[in-house]
Amino acid sequence: MADAVLTPVKDESIEAPQDVTPIVSGPDGHGDSTGEKGSISFPEGGLTAWLTVLGGSMVLFCTIGAVQSFGVYQDYYTRVSLDEHPPSDVSWIGALQVCLLFTMGLPAGKLFDEGYFHVLLALGSLIYLVSLFMLSLAKPHHYYQNILAQGVGMGIGMGLIFLPSLSIASHYFRRKRSLAIGFVIAGSSIGGVIFPILQNHLFYSSAGFPWGVRAAGFICLFLLGSANLLMKTRLPTRKQRGPNNIQPDVAAIMRDVPYLVCVAGFITVFYLQLYAVLHGVPSNIANYALSILNSAALFGRTLPNFAGDIYGPFNVAIPMTFIAGGLIFALFGATSTGGMVVFALLYGFFSGGFISLIAPIAASFATNLGEVGVRIGILCFFVGFAVLTGNPIAGALLRPPHYSWYRPILFAAIVVLFGSFLLFISRAMVARKKGIQRL
Incomplete structure (x- = not known):
């Protein structure tokens, strides 16, 4: 040193x-x-840094964790409260929520770089919580109420707090950046474990859908309130640092964004539980399919990030993405209890790996600390349109009431594998430009 x-x-x-x-x-x-x-x-640690990481993990528990539990809502809406609508219509609720979560990253990233971190966190938390409690008041067979509260309101609130909470770790860590971001993203896996178990139990009990949603709301109220108190900014705002003439290279970001990976990344999560139920997997296993997947993703979003700090995030993300794409083909044979559990564990680990490494890869392209938020925000903006179209396409390919699963399975697998190829090409371009292999 x-x-x-x-x-x-x-x-x-x-x-x-x-x-x-x-x-x-x-x-x-x-x-x-x-x-x-x-x-x-970069402190690379310290109480304030790790409390900020903890707060970011709480935010992702409430945002990405909730998104990953949409499979429970998809299953409930398709079979109970919105059963008059085909799965492709129902999936638009979740797709719009995820789209806004990511596309709001562009303005949120810009405002984050300008020093409005706490404003974004407070305003986004308020919008998210109000919309979540409004969802609990939605009436059965009133599609517009669900899409407004869950799709639009929660999506905007999530978008305002997601990217700043993910990006703030980059201001405290550099050598340990992938690991720190991995710990932040690990919160989404914990949320993805707890929310499906909680809501599967409450939705189909005497508490019903309203109190199942409210229970999630009270958890998020506590966690987001704590996150607002724990997370601290460290670097001066751009105005305090003086003018910055370095602008993000949008063309380079577009080349290196794993766009097609994210089109299919959430498809299996959205339809895993419904797939299990319709293939005769016992309900006590099917109801926990998403929790099993996210339990494995908890390790997939931390261990590969540790390796990413040693070998480079690109070098770890490419094989993780390729293996995740290949595993999707295993759904053709995962029609039994054992097959579903094994698939959920393996896919959860490897998909968690490539999802958690997207942010470190995007941040590594920043040529200026003041543009980290913008760089990740541009990435999220285009990812939002990808996920907006990906899941409705898969829902349309499903074709109820016979549910032709081979179409969405092939769609998801081929797109993820093609995405791993694009990552490989992107890495080769960067390696040639920088003359190094540790990327």
Whole structure:
């Protein structure tokens, strides 16, 4: 570490904003956790940093965790409260929610970089919680009420708090960035375990749908309130740092975004429980299919990120994505209890890996600390349109009442495998440009 301080080398990954001394880097090209006087340094730990990570994990518990439990709502709507609508119509509720969660990342990322982190967190939490409790008041067979509360309202609220909570870890960590972001994203897996169990139990009990939603609402009220108190910004705002003339290279971001991966990434999550029920898997297993998947994803969103800090996030994400795509073909044979459990465990781990590494990969392209939010925001913006179209396409391919599962399975598998190929091409381009293999 002493050599790193004595021999400053211009870093190729992230430069300091204008009027700020560049980050001190070692010979390996990675910023040291301690910079010289006047430089931007990364604590790589400390109480405030880890409390901020904890708060971010709470936010993702309530946002991505809730999104990943939409399979419970999909199953309930399709079979009970919106049974007059085909699955493709029902899936638009979840697709719109996910679309807004990601597309709101573009304005949220810009405002985050301008220093409005706490405003975004407070406003988004309020919109999300009000919409969630309004969903509990939605009447059966009133499709518009569900799509307004769950699709639009919750989607906008999620979008305002998701990206800032994911990006803030990049201000505290650099060498451990993938691991820190992995811990933040791990909250989504915990939410994806707890929400399906809780709501499957309450939706079909005497409590019913209204109190099942309210129970989730009270959990989110506590967690989001705590997150607003725990999370702290660290770096000065862009105005305090002076003008910054470095603009994001939109063309480069578009080349390196795993766009098609995200089209299919949520398809299996949305339809896993319904697939299990219609193939005769016992209800006590089918009801927990999403929880099993997200339990495995908890490890898939932390262990690969640890490896990503050692070998490079690109080098870990590519095989994880390829294996996840290949595993989707296993759904053709996963019609028994054992098959469904094994698939959920394996797919949960490997899909969790490539999802959790998307943010570190996007952040690694930032040439300036002040554009990390914008870079990830642009990524999320285009991902939002991908997931908006992906799940309704899969729902239309399902073709009830006979449910032709081979069509959406093939669609999901081929798109994810093609996405892994695009990641490989993107990595090759970056490696050629930078002349390094640890990416």
